[in-house]
Amino acid sequence: xxxxxxWRETPRRYRMEAGxxxxxxxxxxxxxLVCTECGTKEFETVRLSGKGELASYTVIRVxxxxxxxxxxxxxxxxxxxxGIRVMGQVADCDPETLKIGDRVTTQFRRxxxxxxxxMIMYGYKFxxxxxx
Amino acid sequence: xxxxxxxxxxxxxxxxxxEEIAKVWGxxxxxxxxxxxxxxxxxxxxxxxxxxxxxxxxxxAVRRAGIDPQDIGAVYVGSESHPYAVKPTGTIVSEALGxxxxxxxxxxxxxxxxxxxxLFIALSLVKAGEVxxxxxxxxxxxxGAPGDALEYSAAAGAAAFITGSNNLLAELVDTxxxxxxTPDFWRREHAYYPEHGGRFTGExxxxxxxxxxxxxxxxxxxxxxxxxxxVIFHQxxxxxxxxxxxxxxxxxxxxxxxxxxxxxxxxxxxxxxxGLAATLDEAKPGDLIMxxxxxxxxxxxxxxxxxxxxxxQVRDIVPRVRKQLDEHKIYVEYGTYAxxxxxxxxxx
Numbered sequence: 298x299x300x301x302x303x304w305r306e307t308p309r310r311y312r313m314e315a316g317x318x319x320x321x322x323x324x325x326x327x328x329x330l331v332c333t334e335c336g337t338k339e340f341e342t343v344r345l346s347g348k349g350e351l352a353s354y355t356v357i358r359v360x361x362x363x364x365x366x367x368x369x370x371x372x373x374x375x376x377x378x379x380g381i382r383v384m385g386q387v388a389d390c391d392p393e394t395l396k397i398g399d400r401v402t403t404q405f406r407r408x409x410x411x412x413x414x415x416m417i418m419y420g421y422k423f424x425x426x427x428x429x
Numbered sequence: 430x431x432x433x434x435x436x437x438x439x440x441x442x443x444x445x446x447x448e449e450i451a452k453v454w455g456x457x458x459x460x461x462x463x464x465x466x467x468x469x470x471x472x473x474x475x476x477x478x479x480x481x482x483x484x485x486x487x488x489x490a491v492r493r494a495g496i497d498p499q500d501i502g503a504v505y506v507g508s509e510s511h512p513y514a515v516k517p518t519g520t521i522v523s524e525a526l527g528x529x530x531x532x533x534x535x536x537x538x539x540x541x542x543x544x545x546x547x548l549f550i551a552l553s554l555v556k557a558g559e560v561x562x563x564x565x566x567x568x569x570x571x572x573g574a575p576g577d578a579l580e581y582s583a584a585a586g587a588a589a590f591i592t593g594s595n596n597l598l599a600e601l602v603d604t605x606x607x608x609x610x611t612p613d614f615w616r617r618e619h620a621y622y623p624e625h626g627g628r629f630t631g632e633x634x635x636x637x638x639x640x641x642x643x644x645x646x647x648x649x650x651x652x653x654x655x656x657x658x659x660v661i662f663h664q665x666x667x668x669x670x671x672x673x674x675x676x677x678x679x680x681x682x683x684x685x686x687x688x689x690x691x692x693x694x695x696x697x698x699x700x701x702x703x704g705l706a707a708t709l710d711e712a713k714p715g716d717l718i719m720x721x722x723x724x725x726x727x728x729x730x731x732x733x734x735x736x737x738x739x740x741x742q743v744r745d746i747v748p749r750v751r752k753q754l755d756e757h758k759i760y761v762e763y764g765t766y767a768x769x770x771x772x773x774x775x776x777x
Contacts, residue, residue: 307524311521311524311525312524312525312527344527366475366768367475367476388474388476389442389474389759404481404485405480405481405484405485405488405525406474406476406477406481407475407476407477407478407481408476417478417480417512417513419480419481419484419521419525422476427756427757428748428752429440429442429748429752429753429756429757
């Protein structure tokens with residue numbers, strides 16, 4: 298049953314909410330209980346810009362259950378403008394034309410669904426930043 | 430004074446041309462292009478639906494409005510393609526924007542008029558002093574039955590408007606509605622594709638209601654067609670709104686900015702709201718803009734807005750409609766379109 302897990306992760310999936318350490322300022326996504334840089338347990342919630350550049354990617358040609366209709370598709374590691382790295386699908390592109398260093402932004406998309414009658418899971422995906 | 434404080438749109442990047450659909454069904458593309466004034470339509474990506482289009486449009490509206498989403502007191506999503514039969518789209522949108530939990534939310538449905546229904550309610554709630562800001566969205570990923578005339582036009586897109594009473598980019602001058610029970614188009618519970626009354630959708634349906642609402646609001650505001658700088662009519666295709674404009678006494682410069690259907694198709698609940706957004710992209714302070722929607726079943730909502738100085742300051746904070754419509758398009762063949770739109774039967 299994915300419902301409780303998806304619901305718990307809504308703040309980061311829907312709004313890219315991260316934890317910013319109140320002492321050293323480092324940003325953790327997903328948010329952590331303890332800062333890995335300074336050990337502090339106090340954070341403020343910040344929303345990430347979702348904009349950054351493609352640091353690395355791979356092309357999925359044999360997709361797991363629930364994603365086969367999207368293949369081939371790219372999964373990228375994006376260095377956000379805030380300085381942290383986030384993984385996600387890169388949609389709306391021909392994966393063969395992607396290049397490391399490409400500017401990307403995020404959009405709200407369907408991530409997966411539990412069959413035709415189950416819950417639909419939404420979240421962020423990266424897309425080429427074309428100013429649209 | 431109430432009006433619009435922010436607007437935003439989202440149009441998928443994928444397109445299919447009329448020729449590509451006509452080729453599959455042995456239809457005559459030139460007669461569709463000429464008869465319906467349609468060249469191509471938008472196609473949602475396989476991971477886009479009414480909720481995703483609504484969120485992406487609403488985020489642009491929030492940026493133009495320059496407000497804290499927590500100050501939005503009401504969210505209305507109008508669509509005929511809500512992703513769930515039971516479970517609101519509005520909660521998904523509200524949560525994604527960060528407007529929860531102190532927000533009133535409802536999903537609306539009235540064929541192609543559901544977007545302006547939300548706008549009517551959003552303006553009225555602000556006027557009544559119930560909320561500081563209200564968000565109204567028209568969003569659809571409409572389906573036309575394969576081979577049906579609607580398949581050439583049923584498109585995807587969303588337009589969102591935040592209403593308020595200060596920092597307006599367009600003031601509301603007046604509204605008027607025109608409604609009757611007219612069965613020109615419907616989709617029954619559990620039916621995948623809609624059905625329609627063919628030519629009956631024209632004169633007794635679209636034309637009667639669009640004309641009725643237009644004439645009523647002009648009479649109410651004591652205006653004549655030439656008093657308005659821009660007009661937007663619902664666009665089930667590129668032909669109906671042009672015919673309506675001409676018959677009602679409007680000229681091409683008044684309707685051309687809001688006429689998007691020839692290259693966008695019919696985005697249903699997003700259709701006339703998208704035309705309003707494209708017009709706000711161009712209007713000057715003081716310009717009068719009339720919006721008249723149409724939803725089968727049937728009814729029309731009419732609005733007159735007056736653009737303010739603030740419009741020019743905020744319109745380029747996010748991309749204009751024409752940029753989303755004309756740039757970086759990805760054309761697909763019918764097979765890909767059928768796969769994206771889940772028209773192909775697959776084993777469970």
